[in-house]
Amino acid sequence: MASRAGLRGAEGLASVTWVGTLPSDGAPVACLAVHPDHPEHRGQAHQLAAALRLPPATAPRLEPVDVVRAGIVVDGDVAHLTLWGIPVATTGCERDWCDAAEDRGWAVLTVGLDSPPPLSATEEFVAYLSRLDRLNMGVVQLATVD
Numbered sequence: 001m002a003s004r005a006g007l008r009g010a011e012g013l014a015s016v017t018w019v020g021t022l023p024s025d026g027a028p029v030a031c032l033a034v035h036p037d038h039p040e041h042r043g044q045a046h047q048l049a050a051a052l053r054l055p056p057a058t059a060p061r062l063e064p065v066d067v068v069r070a071g072i073v074v075d076g077d078v079a080h081l082t083l084w085g086i087p088v089a090t091t092g093c094e095r096d097w098c099d100a101a102e103d104r105g106w107a108v109l110t111v112g113l114d115s116p117p118p119l120s121a122t123e124e125f126v127a128y129l130s131r132l133d134r135l136n137m138g139v140v141q142l143a144t145v146d
Contacts, residue, residue: 012041013048015091016125017079019100020108030101032072032140033129034081034089035112042113049111051083054136062108064139071143072107074098081109082143101142111136 014037022029036045052070055063073080074093079101081089093101101107113134117124129135 012037012044013089015081015089017091017093017097019094019096027103028096028100029104030093030097030107031110032079032081032089032091032107033110033112033116036115039115042115045111045113048083048088049113049136052109052111052136052138054109054111054138057110057132057135057137059137062137062139064106064141065109067141067143070109070140072101072109072140073143074101079107081140106139106141109138109140 013034015032015034017033018031019028020031021027034045034048036042052065054065069084071082071085073082073087077092077094077098079091079093079097080087110129112128113136114128114131116128
């Protein structure tokens with residue numbers, strides 16, 4: 001993970017960004033994870049995944065989320081995940097993340113159904129992301145602000 005920045009988002013949810021590498025071409029890809037900020041908020045993560053219609057991470061391929069339903073708005077060094085135009089997760093993003101998202105026009109979204117370890121624990125966070133049975137994933141387009 002080249003960079004991770006995180007902020008508290010909607011009630012009960014937190015989010016984090018990082019730049020990964022797309023296996024098909026080795027180019028940078030913007031990644032955004034939204035997860036419960038506490039175990040008692042797991043329901044919010046389940047509701048978000050359902051509202052976004054995100055398939056389980058065990059699906060054979062990443063599917064795009066309907067652009068009418070969701071988008072990512074980048075505003076300077078902040079990214080907002082929107083659902084029906086309403087921000088549901090807001091997080092800091094570094095320039096390399098913004099560049100990767102803007103170059104492709106999308107980001108990989110992961111909704112974790114459990115609370116991850118502290119964000120300062122990179123190895124534990126990578127292990128958290130490897131628990132595919134507890135994640136939902138898809139591709140979300142960047143949205144434009146009118």
